[in-house]
Amino acid sequence: MRNSPTSSTRLINFLGSMNLAISLLVVVAIASVIGTILRQNQPYTDYQIKFGSFWFDLFKALDLYDVYSAVWFLSILAFLVISIATCVGRNTPGILRELRHYRENVQEKSLRAMKHQTVIPTAQNAAQAQALAIRILHNQGFKTRQKASDDHAVVAGMKGRANHWGYWLTHVGMIVIFIGGLLDSRLPLMVAEWQGTLKPETRNIPAGEVPAISQLSTSNFSYRGSVDIPEGSRANILFQPMREGYFVQHLPFEVEVKEFRVEHYSTGMPKSFESDLVIHDKDLAKPLETTISVNHPLFYKGVAIYQANFGDGGSEVKLRLHPFSSRYAAQDLDGKIFGDYNLTSSDQQYKLELKDFRLFNINDMEDETGKVKKKNIGPSITFKLRDATGQAMEYQNYMNPVSIKGQIYYLSGVRASPAEPFRYLHIPVDPKGGMERFMRFLSNMQNTELVKKSAIETTRSSMQQTNVQNTEVENQVIESMVRLTEQFASKGSEGIMQEIAGRFPEDKRASASEAFMKVLNASLRSVYAETLKQEGISGELKEADWLFFDDSILAIDKIAAYGSPWFVQLSTFKQIEASGLQITRSPGKDVVYFGSAMLVIGVFLLFYVAHRRIWVWIKPLGENQSEIVVAGSSNRNQPEFERYFNRLQGIFQQAMAYEVKDVSSTTNP
Amino acid sequence: MSVPQQTLESLIEEPSLFKQLGLRDWLWAAVVLAATAFLFAQYGNGMDGYEIGILAMSAPSLIGLGWYWKAFQPYALAVAAFSLLGIWLYDGSYANAEVVFGLKFLVSSQSAVMWMSALFVMATVTYLGGLVANNEFTLKTGSALTWAALIMGMTGLMVRWYETYLVDPEFGHIPVSNLYEVFILFSLITGLLYLFYEGRYKNRSLGGFVLLVISAAVGFLLWYSVSRDADKILPLVPALKSYWMKIHVPANFVGYGSFALAAMVSVAYLLKERGQRVNPNGMMATRLPSLDMLDDVTYKAIALGFAFFTVATILGAMWAAEAWGGYWSWDPKETWALIVWLNYAAWLHLRFSKGWRGTPMAWWAIVGLFVTLFAFLGVNMFLSGLHSYGEL
Numbered sequence A: 001m002r003n004s005p006t007s008s009t010r011l012i013n014f015l016g017s018m019n020l021a022i023s024l025l026v027v028v029a030i031a032s033v034i035g036t037i038l039r040q041n042q043p044y045t046d047y048q049i050k051f052g053s054f055w056f057d058l059f060k061a062l063d064l065y066d067v068y069s070a071v072w073f074l075s076i077l078a079f080l081v082i083s084i085a086t087c088v089g090r091n092t093p094g095i096l097r098e099l100r101h102y103r104e105n106v107q108e109k110s111l112r113a114m115k116h117q118t119v120i121p122t123a124q125n126a127a128q129a130q131a132l133a134i135r136i137l138h139n140q141g142f143k144t145r146q147k148a149s150d151d152h153a154v155v156a157g158m159k160g161r162a163n164h165w166g167y168w169l170t171h172v173g174m175i176v177i178f179i180g181g182l183l184d185s186r187l188p189l190m191v192a193e194w195q196g197t198l199k200p201e202t203r204n205i206p207a208g209e210v211p212a213i214s215q216l217s218t219s220n221f222s223y224r225g226s227v228d229i230p231e232g233s234r235a236n237i238l239f240q241p242m243r244e245g246y247f248v249q250h251l252p253f254e255v256e257v258k259e260f261r262v263e264h265y266s267t268g269m270p271k272s273f274e275s276d277l278v279i280h281d282k283d284l285a286k287p288l289e290t291t292i293s294v295n296h297p298l299f300y301k302g303v304a305i306y307q308a309n310f311g312d313g314g315s316e317v318k319l320r321l322h323p324f325s326s327r328y329a330a331q332d333l334d335g336k337i338f339g340d341y342n343l344t345s346s347d348q349q350y351k352l353e354l355k356d357f358r359l360f361n362i363n364d365m366e367d368e369t370g371k372v373k374k375k376n377i378g379p380s381i382t383f384k385l386r387d388a389t390g391q392a393m394e395y396q397n398y399m400n401p402v403s404i405k406g407q408i409y410y411l412s413g414v415r416a417s418p419a420e421p422f423r424y425l426h427i428p429v430d431p432k433g434g435m436e437r438f439m440r441f442l443s444n445m446q447n448t449e450l451v452k453k454s455a456i457e458t459t460r461s462s463m464q465q466t467n468v469q470n471t472e473v474e475n476q477v478i479e480s481m482v483r484l485t486e487q488f489a490s491k492g493s494e495g496i497m498q499e500i501a502g503r504f505p506e507d508k509r510a511s512a513s514e515a516f517m518k519v520l521n522a523s524l525r526s527v528y529a530e531t532l533k534q535e536g537i538s539g540e541l542k543e544a545d546w547l548f549f550d551d552s553i554l555a556i557d558k559i560a561a562y563g564s565p566w567f568v569q570l571s572t573f574k575q576i577e578a579s580g581l582q583i584t585r586s587p588g589k590d591v592v593y594f595g596s597a598m599l600v601i602g603v604f605l606l607f608y609v610a611h612r613r614i615w616v617w618i619k620p621l622g623e624n625q626s627e628i629v630v631a632g633s634s635n636r637n638q639p640e641f642e643r644y645f646n647r648l649q650g651i652f653q654q655a656m657a658y659e660v661k662d663v664s665s666t667t668n669p
Numbered sequence B: 001m002s003v004p005q006q007t008l009e010s011l012i013e014e015p016s017l018f019k020q021l022g023l024r025d026w027l028w029a030a031v032v033l034a035a036t037a038f039l040f041a042q043y044g045n046g047m048d049g050y051e052i053g054i055l056a057m058s059a060p061s062l063i064g065l066g067w068y069w070k071a072f073q074p075y076a077l078a079v080a081a082f083s084l085l086g087i088w089l090y091d092g093s094y095a096n097a098e099v100v101f102g103l104k105f106l107v108s109s110q111s112a113v114m115w116m117s118a119l120f121v122m123a124t125v126t127y128l129g130g131l132v133a134n135n136e137f138t139l140k141t142g143s144a145l146t147w148a149a150l151i152m153g154m155t156g157l158m159v160r161w162y163e164t165y166l167v168d169p170e171f172g173h174i175p176v177s178n179l180y181e182v183f184i185l186f187s188l189i190t191g192l193l194y195l196f197y198e199g200r201y202k203n204r205s206l207g208g209f210v211l212l213v214i215s216a217a218v219g220f221l222l223w224y225s226v227s228r229d230a231d232k233i234l235p236l237v238p239a240l241k242s243y244w245m246k247i248h249v250p251a252n253f254v255g256y257g258s259f260a261l262a263a264m265v266s267v268a269y270l271l272k273e274r275g276q277r278v279n280p281n282g283m284m285a286t287r288l289p290s291l292d293m294l295d296d297v298t299y300k301a302i303a304l305g306f307a308f309f310t311v312a313t314i315l316g317a318m319w320a321a322e323a324w325g326g327y328w329s330w331d332p333k334e335t336w337a338l339i340v341w342l343n344y345a346a347w348l349h350l351r352f353s354k355g356w357r358g359t360p361m362a363w364w365a366i367v368g369l370f371v372t373l374f375a376f377l378g379v380n381m382f383l384s385g386l387h388s389y390g391e392l
Helices: A003-015 A018-037 A044-061 A064-069 A071-100 A108-112 A126-139 A162-183 A187-195 A436-446 A448-466 A471-491 A493-503 A506-535 A543-562 A589-608 A638-667 B003-012 B023-046 B049-068 B072-090 B101-107 B109-133 B136-167 B179-201 B207-228 B244-278 B283-287 B291-323 B332-353 B359-382
Strands: A116-122 A143-148 A153-159 A223-230 A233-242 A245-264 A270-280 A288-293 A298-300 A303-312 A316-323 A331-336 A340-343 A350-358 A362-366 A372-376 A380-387 A392-398 A402-404 A407-415 A423-428 A566-574 A577-585 A612-622 A625-634
Touching: A003 A071, A018 A064, A018 A071, A018 B332, A044 A064, A064 A071, A071 A162, A108 A116, A108 A612, A108 A625, A116 A638, A126 A143, A126 A153, A126 A612, A126 A625, A126 A638, A126 B003, A162 A589, A223 A245, A223 A303, A245 A303, A245 A577, A270 A298, A270 A303, A288 A298, A288 A303, A303 A350, A331 A340, A331 A350, A362 A402, A380 A566, A392 A566, A407 A543, A407 A566, A423 A543, A436 A448, A436 A471, A436 A506, A436 A543, A448 A471, A448 A506, A471 A493, A471 A506, A471 A543, A493 A506, A493 A543, A506 A543, A589 B291, A612 A638, A625 A638, A638 B003, A638 B291, B023 B049, B023 B072, B049 B072, B049 B244, B072 B101, B072 B109, B072 B136, B101 B109, B109 B136, B109 B179, B109 B207, B109 B283, B136 B179, B136 B207, B179 B207, B179 B244, B179 B291, B179 B359, B207 B244, B244 B283, B244 B291, B244 B359, B291 B332, B291 B359, B332 B359
Parallel strands: none
Antiparallel strands: A116 A625, A143 A153, A153 A612, A223 A233, A223 A577, A233 A245, A245 A270, A270 A288, A298 A303, A303 A577, A316 A331, A316 A566, A340 A350, A350 A380, A362 A372, A380 A392, A392 A407, A402 A407, A407 A423, A612 A625
16 A cells, blocks of 8 residues: 555656646747648648658648647647646645744744844843834734744744735636636547547538538537628538538528628728628527627627638629630620639630639739839639630639730730739720720631731732732742731741741741741731721821730730630629638637636736745843844845845844833933 | 834834825826826727727826836936927828928937937947946946937837828827837837836946847848838738737737847846856956846846736737637747747746756846747748738
8 A cells, every 4th residue: 555655646746846847838839839830721732742742641640730739739738737737736735834824933043044134132121022023014014923932932924925826826827728728629529530420521512511420510619610601691600620621510590791891091901891790590589780890700699700801702793705716706604703604605615613703903013104003903803714624724804904004905814723823915905995906906817818818918019119020929928928827816926936847947947937027027917907997097007006016916926825715804793792700619718818817917926926924033131131033034036035134124123222212211311 | 202212103114105205206197197188088089998998007007107117207208298299290291201300300200210220229339338448427328328219219109109190090000010110119118128127226237238139129120111111101901900909019029128138138147157257357257247136137027028928928819819719829929929938937937946047047048039039020021820910
């Protein structure tokens, strides 16, 4: 029986030891660093790309993607709490003794051995000296106990006992905070997962199709997740992220988003995000209407609803598809964001996936003077165009023409993956404000008849000017013009380069390309003049017309790489926004706050209240003679106490001396 | 009753707090209360309940601070006078900043901050010069320059507060919302804490050390405002539009300032300690305060910093619970705040329980400043998270 207490005592000694506590503080600090360096809870594919499969697997095994929920991390925290609790448990009896005992049984020898002590002889009797000592100590705010013996009396005083409460409050406060945190933690979910009764869903599927094993009922104690609710819709669930997946958490009521608003400052920066909510709950006589905004959440039935995010909620858009090829007809499409649409009006099958609509786009724009300024360039639509093989390009098209360095364009960004920046297609805007001229120009370029006709006209007129008559050369030039224009219209300058590469040896390509460009340019100019003629513009072309021509050629050159057979123009829209709500139930919050209050009060008591003890040992030395020993100690802030004790010592010395004079004056009138 | 008896009374009778206060203290209290009442009458309509609460709490805090630290009274009055001058010169138009002489060269926030910067650097040089020359007058000049820098800097912040409303009433906010503004705050709080201890311990020889860290902050501030236009007044992002900012940020900077002070005093400790070993008659050994005092100041600064940092972190958690949907998200800034806290908690435990003193603790306090610096700046520079307001 003797052995078991020894080992448990040893365990308690170990757990309650200061070395362990300090080591744990440092270990928790170091372990916490990991989660700040490695971004937590990102999609696992991102980690895989970043680290490669070896490190990815190793980090995953160590739970580094969600360090703060890792078993090993929680174990360290638990260890810390156990250590604190043991420490408090071990020290509490001692503290209670410290608080209760005035130590009036102190020995004279030990008082005289103290660092702060003084011996004062006085010409008054023991009773007077004792009364005076008590008075002084009381005036200094000490509580006192006395003990009288045959040969001496002791006055023991102390103050600042709250210091020990400081110890107790800080440490118990920490434990309370941990308990509160535990109440709000995902520990129950982790346990259920471990038991196999819960499994996070990893697929991107509608909430209704999520199996029961990934759903959490309304009775769940605490949760924290988010849900996007489009304007005019309601939801009674939220998604709670768990590592690479999520749980569907059911709410005890329904949340409806009536309207979501963004307000802006005069600079265009967002000023506020707010949502008009309606809470539908059968416990309510009528639905609860309220508005939440950032920093102003709604608390209802222990659940807090925060404005956390926003996005598109399925805006309705009308799109016009302008084909780049004259063989296809223009097409109108009524769509909704997040909808997929099959497009059949070209040779290939395409799927148009509408991804996002944005009403405001504050971008850095260059004005005529070349100065870069933030400017709202209006609504945009983001979509993907997926071909039959499943390859997709992503596009971002702006609804309104945008002015860049004084010229106005329709802008469309394109990229093959989200990792790339958008490359932009600038389609010049014609004087009527549309893209008809551009489209007609492009279509004319693809019209062999028209190209040929204008090629013949141009060639003939230039030949007449130079008085050269050579039908063979003429036909060759015309034929080149038609072919090059066709190539350019379908493949851009890349097509011309291919043509040259196919027909000339390397050493002749440079001169050939120069000649080709001249021919092509002449042809394009004539097709452009023809295009303007169709608009009813004839005669000498103005500078603006030629700027338009240059911009058009630059744009057409890029169409081959643009990857879409259409320019998708946003004609009209009805914006429907979605409010991103963060919804939490954290019953531990008040516990944490209570613990925090304990901690704060405790910290101030610990630092700014010192537990001070003063003993006065009174030894009668005869009729009107005695000697007193004043000694003191403090558990904090020794330099301060030294100053204090010196002052107190002065008070004692003077007071004892005054009394002597007083006494002598009454005995010797 | 004889005369000696009365003298005895007065000797052992501890005068109560209020009896220790002089006429000046009561005047101070009256001025603060009058100013508070005026502010409430003038702007009470525009305040919400929390802001009225904060105003109501600031009055007793200021009165108490002035009573506890007498030098704070003239300081605050000087700041008030300069700030009011600034507001008066603005006359309701922000454009006056470039037109009115007094604003352009003295009390517009940017000019005042420039004055603060220049004065802090001058004070640093003067303090160090005074230490090297062992000249009390030079050291006193250092103190005066520091006071002047603090007056100008605080005036800068106060006037900037007013300017945010002048630029656009919707922009109005307390100027502790971005790195530029909090660097000013950091310099001010560190400077004030230093002057407090300078007065308490009647020793000016540490000024050069503490002012070095302030000068570094000033250097950063100047670089930041020149290269990034950081001094431009911008409206608040919605997440920052909360009364919590008024208390969370200043509380945090009392912490940061104290930790910086502790680290610089520790530098002095190490120099003194080395001086005593290597060259007992040298400058470091003879002119710096005693090791005991340096150790004591380090402890006091860390204790004060720790107490305020605890409060600030808890306030931050409460704000997070209102803005982000959870009092603790293990966001990098939160986590680094915890790391700083744990670090100093370990420091205090070693001192309290194990009785560690001296060189290792001084080194630790210096390392602590780097940990703090990372939490303050590094997180914003290198890590991303919810708390990304002062991005570099």
